[in-house]
Amino acid sequence: MRDSARIEYVLRFGDGALVLAQRLCAWVAHAPVMEEDVAVANVSLDLFGQARMWLSYAGELEGAGRDEDRLAFHRDAREFHNVLLVERPNGDFADTTVRGYFYDLWASLALSELAGSHDERIAAIAQKSRKENAYHLRRSQDWIVRLGDGTQESHARVTRAVDELWRYTGELFIGDDVDAVAVGDGFGFAPEALREPWLERVRATFAQATLDVPPDTWMQRGGKQGVHTEDLGYLLAEMQVLPRSMPEAVW
Amino acid sequence: MVSRAGVDEIRAILDGVRDPEMPALSITDLGIVREIRQEDDTVVVALTPTYSGCPATRVIQDDVVRALHENGIESVRVEVRLAPAWSTDWLTPRGRERLREFGIAPPSGIVDGPVVVSVACPRCGSFATRERSHFGSTPCKALYRCDVCLEPFEYVKPH
Structure with a gap:
C-alpha cells in the first residue's frame, strides 16, 4: 500500500501537468495575439517537461519497466490521476486563463510544499518546476486583472468562466488516503492546508480585477482517484492515437 | 577520479x-x-x-x-x-558578454535579489526598454523592445 500510494501521489502531479500541457498546446496558432501564442506554447512546453520528470519517477518507483512515454500514452482515463480542473475544455481565452490561474496559483503553493519533501527526487522535481511555475502564475494573474478590469465583454466572459470553473477548485484541497500516507511518510503535504492561502490570493487578485469570488458551493471531485469527466477521454484519444496505433514507432 | x-x-x-x-x-x-x-x-x-x-x-x-x-x-x-x-546566476561573465554581443540581453540582477525592472538594450545600451511578452522563442527568454533604437530583442529571464 505504501509504495503504491507514493506512485499514485507522483502520478497525480505528473498527470496534472501532462493533461494541462496537452490542453494548452491546442491553442498554438489559435491564440488571440502572437505574443500569447508564444507564451502558451512555452507554458505548455514547461508542463510537458515537468510531466516527464514526474512520470519517469513514477515509472521507476513502479519498477515494472514502464517509462514516461508508456505511462503517458498507454493508460486509459480511469488510470489518470489528474485533478478535474486541468481536463476542462479550453473554451474561450477567458476559460483558459481562469483555469490556468486557478491551477498555477495552487501549483505555486503545492510545489513550495513539495520542495521540502523528504523524498529527494520529489523535492528536486518540485524545486525545478516551482521556478517555471512562477512565470506561469505571473502571466495568468496579469491576465485575470486585465480581463476582469478590462472591457464589459472581457469582464462578462471572465466572470462566466469563474462561475463555470469554480466547482472544480474544491478538489485541489481535499485530501484522501494517498495524501494521508504522503503526510505520514513525510513526502507530501495535506491539501487542506493550502485552501486558505489560495483563497486569500484569489481574493486579492479578484479585488484588483473587479471580480467577485463565488460563494461556497458544492464541489466536483474524483479526478485524483481516476474518476473523470467525459472530456478527458477525448483529450487522451487525440494525444495517444499515434503511439497506440503504431506502438513500435520511434522518432 | x-x-x-x-x-x-x-x-x-x-x-x-x-x-x-x-x-x-x-x-x-x-x-x-x-x-x-x-x-x-x-x-x-x-x-x-x-x-x-x-x-x-x-x-x-x-x-x-x-x-x-x-x-x-x-x-x-x-x-x-x-x-x-x-539558475541564470550560473551563467559565466563570459557567457553574459557573449549573449550581449549576440544581441540577446543577459539576465539583470540575481534571482533571489530585488526585482530588476530595467533591462538594457543589447544593441544601444539604453534602459528605455519595454517588455512585450513574458515569453519568447525559447522557454528561457522574454520579448523586449528598445524605445531608443526601436529594435526588438530577446532577454534571458532571471531564473
Whole structure:
C-alpha cells in the first residue's frame, strides 16, 4: 500500500501537468495575439517537461519497466490521476486563463510544499518546476486583472468562466488516503492546508480585477482517484492515437 | 577520479559544445555542466536542464557525447541532474558578454535579489526598454523592445 500510494501521489502531479500541457498546446496558432501564442506554447512546453520528470519517477518507483512515454500514452482515463480542473475544455481565452490561474496559483503553493519533501527526487522535481511555475502564475494573474478590469465583454466572459470553473477548485484541497500516507511518510503535504492561502490570493487578485469570488458551493471531485469527466477521454484519444496505433514507432 | 589535467581537458572540449538555441554560448558558459568524473573507463558528465521542457536538452546531451567521441574519448555517459535546479546566476561573465554581443540581453540582477525592472538594450545600451511578452522563442527568454533604437530583442529571464 505504501509504495503504491507514493506512485499514485507522483502520478497525480505528473498527470496534472501532462493533461494541462496537452490542453494548452491546442491553442498554438489559435491564440488571440502572437505574443500569447508564444507564451502558451512555452507554458505548455514547461508542463510537458515537468510531466516527464514526474512520470519517469513514477515509472521507476513502479519498477515494472514502464517509462514516461508508456505511462503517458498507454493508460486509459480511469488510470489518470489528474485533478478535474486541468481536463476542462479550453473554451474561450477567458476559460483558459481562469483555469490556468486557478491551477498555477495552487501549483505555486503545492510545489513550495513539495520542495521540502523528504523524498529527494520529489523535492528536486518540485524545486525545478516551482521556478517555471512562477512565470506561469505571473502571466495568468496579469491576465485575470486585465480581463476582469478590462472591457464589459472581457469582464462578462471572465466572470462566466469563474462561475463555470469554480466547482472544480474544491478538489485541489481535499485530501484522501494517498495524501494521508504522503503526510505520514513525510513526502507530501495535506491539501487542506493550502485552501486558505489560495483563497486569500484569489481574493486579492479578484479585488484588483473587479471580480467577485463565488460563494461556497458544492464541489466536483474524483479526478485524483481516476474518476473523470467525459472530456478527458477525448483529450487522451487525440494525444495517444499515434503511439497506440503504431506502438513500435520511434522518432 | 579523472585527474585534474583530465578534467581540464574534458572541460575544454565541452567549451566547444554550443547551445543549439543560443549558439553564442557554450554549455560551460551556460552553467549546465555540473560535474565531470571518471567511473572505471567511462567519463561521466553531469548536466542539468535549464528548463524542464527545453527541447535543446536532448540535443545538448547528444552533442556532448559526440564531441568527446571526436576527441578520442570512447566511453561516455551523460547523467541528468535535477538538483540543485539550474539558475541564470550560473551563467559565466563570459557567457553574459557573449549573449550581449549576440544581441540577446543577459539576465539583470540575481534571482533571489530585488526585482530588476530595467533591462538594457543589447544593441544601444539604453534602459528605455519595454517588455512585450513574458515569453519568447525559447522557454528561457522574454520579448523586449528598445524605445531608443526601436529594435526588438530577446532577454534571458532571471531564473
